[in-house]
Structures are given as C-alpha cells and as structure tokens.
Amino acid sequence: MRLVGESDVDDIAVGAAVLGTGGGGSPYLGKLLAQQAIRKHGPVKVVDASEVDDSALVICCAMMGAPTVVAEKLPRGDELIKAFTTLERYLGRTATHTVSIEAGGMNSTTPLGVATQLNIPLVDADAMGRAFPELQMVTPTLYGIRASPMVLADEKGNTVLISAVDNYWTERLARSITVDMGATASIALYALSGVQVKETLVRGTIGLAQELGRVLRDTRAAHGDPVTAIVDRLQGRLLFAGKVVDVARRTEAGFAKGSARVEGFDADTGAFLELQFQNEYLVAVREGDVVVSVPDLIITLDLDSGRPITTDEIRYGFRVAVVGAPCDSRWRTTAGLELVGPRYFGYDIDYTPLESLGMGTAGGGT
C-alpha cells in the first residue's frame, strides 16, 4: 500500500496521457478534479492487485463522453459517487476497492476522487493498459465478464441502470444515454471479484503512469532527451521523428476520424509516416508498410518536450516523435484482436506485433 497525494497527481495525469495514445481526455481537468478531491478528503491509498483479497468487490468508474463537453460542463462533484453507490445498492454489497477502466489523461485520475471520498483503496491497475473508445474494449471481456449491471449518472441527479445481454449492447445503450445526459456521464461498471482483478486486469498502470510523468519531468530538468526516456521505460521503439505536414479530419458514424502525415527528418529524412486515428492513434504506415497498429500503443510526443499530443490537437507544423509500445499480451490473442484489432476499426490489415514488424525499411507489415 502507498499513498498518492496532491503533488503525485500531476505526474499520473501526464503519464496517463502518454498511455492514452492520443485519446483519453484532458490531463489538466483530470488532474484538477483529483487534486480537488484529495484536498477535501485526503490522500488516496493505492494497493497492488496482489494485495486485493479474493473475495473483494472492485468496481470500475470513469467519465464517458466528449472531452470538449466535459471541459465546458464541469462535474457537479457527486455524480461518480452516485453511480458507484447506486451500483453497490443494486448488487447488495459495498465495494472494497475501485479501479480505472483505462489509462488516459482523464480516466486514470477519475477513480482517485471516488477512492478518497468513499475512503476505499484504488487498485493499481486498469482494464485496457491504454485508452480505447468503447466500453467493451477491456480485458475482462476476454474472460466473459459482463460490463453490466452498469450505472450512469448525471449532474441533475438522474441515474440509469443498464442490464444488457452482452458488452456490445452495454456500450450501445450507454452511448445513447450519455448523449441524452448532455454528452457526458459518470459511470460505474464491471463489478469484479478480487480473483477476477488479479486474473483479468492490466496491472500496475497507475504506478507506470506516475513513473512516466516523473521521467518526463526529470529528463526535462536535466536537459536530457524525454522521448528516449519514454521509449526506454516502455520498452518500445522510436518509429519515426518528423514534422506533421498535413492533417485531414472527418466525422464518420459518430467518430472523429482522420489522418496525419509526418515528414521525416534525421534518420528518416525523405520518408513519410501516415498516422491514422479515430479518437486514438490506431495505425502508422511508412511508405506503404504498417510499422505499428492497434492494439499496440502508438504514442505521439512533442519531439523537444516529450509532451503527449492528442488526436484533437495534432496539427500542421508539430514536430513529433512517433513511438510504438507493446500492448498487453492478451490483446494479441485471436479473441483480443477480434475485440480491438485493426479490422474492428475498419482497417483491412492483419495485426503483427510491433516487435515482429520491420521499421518500414524492408518487408514488414502487409
């Protein structure tokens, strides 16, 4: 067990935005909300998955909806608690812990507020190991665990309980309700036992986020190279360094899709990398060769500062480093790829793990 205080939240939010692979919301608001809660209710107890009792009841909580809307219609403050306790009442049990559903600027820090207000520990883990856009895209789905019963709450006091036949239906129903609630909702879902937490979740992501945030801060202070530091810590690969020369965006089936074209420099001079995104960065193609694809992490960092760059803000002129990092190994199974592989997002390519792909110079990819 360790304690996370106000000052630790800065690092966690920034590090989580790195793991958010271009999506996952604003680290600034995530940070402010968590710090506000910690100021009122005290530091958060964080435990490793191994410390969780087999019989524990662990509930995921998150914010759902459009980050642009969250930045305008700020929370009332008790929505998450309401969603959480409503689910507890329905289950007839009190949760012993809470946990993040994803690693992202907003949702890595969201459960910190719940943990400190309800005085329960936060499990150092999450259900994606990165950010994904839909509720069923979590490792527990691979073990047949249901997202529902799930509760959505808004600032007006509305709560909606969903009991769905599968996790795709939960996503679909929850998305419509979120729009009705004003395009943001606070959610509690995936009630897990301690056994399930240990078996199904991606462990250590809060600690990892905090470490990434600290690495960025320390490397900058020492005038080191933040990009290399991030690559080393994630055992990833620096895939490309260059300048964004074109960004095209479009809305398709309710998703903000687009692509960014990066012109290389240094070792990549003369080459181009195309980054395709749908909320998160999903595929990177170099001269016709896929050099990394979802579910592996595609992390775009400001070349000088190492600051993670979201798909909302990427634009012409940004000098970026594109980094690939391996995803949780369960995403690489047949079932994992069916849930979050490139084809699910509409890309007609076969997934090849980052480590087996060429760097785009020869062979590699499709």
Add this chain to the structure above:
Amino acid sequence: MRLGIDVGGTNTDAVLMHGRRVVAEAKTPTTPDVTSGIVTAIGQVMSRHQAGEVDAVMIGTTHFTNAVVEARHLMATAVVRLGLPATQELPPMVDWPERLRIALGHHVYICHGGHEFDGRHISELDPAELIRVAEEIGRKGIRSIAISSVFSPINGEFEEEAGSVLSSALPGVAISLSSQIGRLGLLERENATVLNACLRDLADHTVQAFQGAIGSAGINAPLYLSQNDGTLMAVEQARRYPVATFASGPTNSMRGAAFLTGLLDCAVIDIGGTTSDVGTLQHGFPRPASVAVEMAEVRTNFRMPDVYSFGIGGGSVVRSDGALAVGPESVGYELPTRALCFGGQTLTATDVAVAAGLADVGNPALVRHLDRELVRRCLNLIQARVAQAVDRMRTSAAPIPVVVVGGGSILLGDRLPGASVLVRPEQFAVANAIGAAIAQVGGEVDQVFTLGGLSRDTAVDSAKATAVDRAVTAGADPATVQVVDVEDVPLSYLPGNAVRVRVKAVGDLRLEAKHLATGG
C-alpha cells in the same frame, strides 16, 4: 489620415499614416502617467500637420497586461457562474495563483442556468437567486462582476439575462460576459472574463486619459484600441473589454513589420538578444494559439497570437568544446561589454556574424582570428534553428516569405531554407505603431453545431454569416468585410455528428463622414 500610437513599457511610439504611406513618426520614453508621453509623441508627429486631418486614432497598449502581471490597480471582483447543478466541483478561480486571488478577493457564486452542448437548458435561470447574490455583492461593496455560463459561446442568452438582473439590482456595477470574451472551455473562458472584470476601473481611467491626451492635441477623431487578434475596438468596447488588448504588442509588431514589406501571408521572426520569436500571418492576421495560454499564471483561452520562442539571439554564447552549441545561454544586455568584438572575453553569435562579414558591429579586427570553419558551422547551425522554427509555424508545406526584424537579425544571411524570400523592412523601429494604425475591424464565431439533418456546409455558412454580422456591428464597412479564417473540427467520442466551427471575418474601419466628404 490615421494616427497610430504604441504605448509600450519603455517607449511610446507614434506614426501618422496617409493611406499606406508613413507621413511622420516619433519615438519618446513612456512616462509614469502615460498621458504626457502620448502628448509628446503626438506633438512630434503632428508638428507639420493640422489636427483636423486626423480621421481616427488607434492606440496599442501593454498597460492592462502589466497591471495583471504586477497585480496592481485591480478591482475587487465577483464571479457569477451559471450552470447549477453542474460545475460545482471546480468553482471559479479554482487554479489561480494566491497573489491574484487575494488581489481580487475571491467572491465566487455558482447559480442556476447554463446550456447543454445541443442547446437544451441545464436548468432555468433563477432571478430570485440572482437578486440574493446581488444583495450580497452590494453589501460587500463590489463594483465589478464577471458572468460565465456553461456553453455560452453557443448561446449567450443566460449571461445577458443575468447581467440585466444584476445591473438593475446594482446600478452602476460593471458587468463582463464570458460569451463576449473567450471560446469553449469554461474555466479558461471564465478566467479571462474575471481578468477583464478586475480591469474595468483601470480601463475607464486609461481610456479617459487617452482621450484627454488626444483632446489636448486638438484632435477630434474617434479613438480605437488594438486587440490581440490584430483588429480594433471602439472606445466603448475597450472600456468594457480591456482584456482584449492583452498581447496586442506582438500582434501589432508582426502586422506592422509585414505591412512595411507589403506581405499578407508570411512568417515574421524577431531576433532579439537572448531569444527569438516566430509568428505567422495569414491574410495579414496572426494565427491564434490553439492551446490554453497562461497570463500571469492564469489559464485563459482568448485569441492570443501563436508565437514560438527559442533560445537564439545576438547575445547567444557559442560553445565549441565538444558538440558545437549556440545558446540558450546568452550575455543578454551585456553584449556591448562581454562580446569579443567589443573587447570582451565571450564568443557570441554576434561575433560570428561580424567575423563572417554579415554585420558591421564593434571592432572586426577582434574577431578576425576566429576559425573560418567554426564561423561557417555556427552560422549554419543558427540558420538551421531559425529555419526549423519558421517551419514549425508554417501552415502548409509551400515555402513562404519570411520577414526578419530585431537587433539579432544580423545573424542571418540572405537566404533561409523553406523561405521563398527573406525580407528586412526599413522603419521597423515604429512597427508596433504602424500595426496599430493599419488595423481593421473583425467579428468571430466559435460554436458547436449538431448536424442532425443540418449539413456541414450549412453549419459553416451560418457561422460565416454571424461572423460577418459581428464585424459590421463592430464598425466594419460592410462592402469590405471578408471571411479570413474557417476551421471546423468534429467532436471526438460523440455520436450524432457534432462539429465545432470557428470563423473570423474582417473589414476596413468605417470612417466618419467627414473623411468621405473630403475624400482624404
């Protein structure tokens, strides 16, 4: 003719312009009372002209920025936010530095009201609640109120209604509305509004002083103030929205420099002693920064020009032990004593430029011994850094003209990779005042449209029409108004095809009839 005046921290500059021609210019020290410096500058440029020849006076000032940075002359301010039951978790001024929070008093209220992203009401406005708030504000003796409301950039009706309830309950109180100031992003827009509200007294006094200064020169022409986006606002607007003058200095400088070269689309680079700033102009206007901008440690989102700064200037220290490096360390203002060419001991970027024959500064004999190869590599390095910075700010891959100004501009030769042409304007010393004098009038829209049945083109057209209307209302000649910037970004994680559209329109200032009658 137009009289442009720039009131900076150090100097007050003035130019008199006839059409595109600079007729007279002056530079005098800024005085503590501000007014007498302006009177002196006006006196100098008007020495051979009649006061009646001036059609309009444009003033750019850093006065309000400095007041906030120094936390001086700020009013106690109340903040009323409309959005209950939402937004309570992050109250107004939540992330402000203690120093400014104390200066303003931290009087914050959250009331009912606010809109959803699609225009529905979060809750109805409650006049009785607002009157209770007004009573408390009245008891505290506060005379300025900032009002914000959730999604007010989409619909400002609640802010306006609340404003009229509060001002009828508190006659004479100054009201600042967030929908008039910032973009989407409640905290940042509200912060900018609070900064505006605390400057209202100072704005009254300053504008009055400006008018007094002009009047005492016998000039009877309308007064305008420069805004940070390169457009003008009339005096009445300036009294109510002083915050719009923040960062008008760099904007005027860039626009003035570009004007002197006749370029509308270009990059402008100002190379100083320690750092350099690069910005770009599109259709003559600086591109606004897309991320939050901190103003005296307060996060805001108003239309600051997007300027990229990096650590190379005339005083940059050159290190050749190990890998060659120029800057970010600099001798700064000590250049005239510490640089080799001035008899000092430190090898600086200026020495390298002198050794290469690019500049005639100091004593060239003192740098003649420098290794030719080292000089060549240094200049290449500086050129590469500048080119990279310009490259970063460009919005398309095509080479663009680059305008170079500032004392450190000697570091660059005649060419720059990625630049179609490199231009060094004359008369740069008064570029800020020229930037003020040539400014136009604009209107802006930043709105989220839900495209249920509405096509993207219809949404963009509707935003364009609103922007044009706003420009005309602000004083633009309708015949000259043009849409200069359109940007639409789909909202992520949101089904239902919602799109955020930003449009900016500008036009020439509609001058008084007397100007038209005399054909001047």
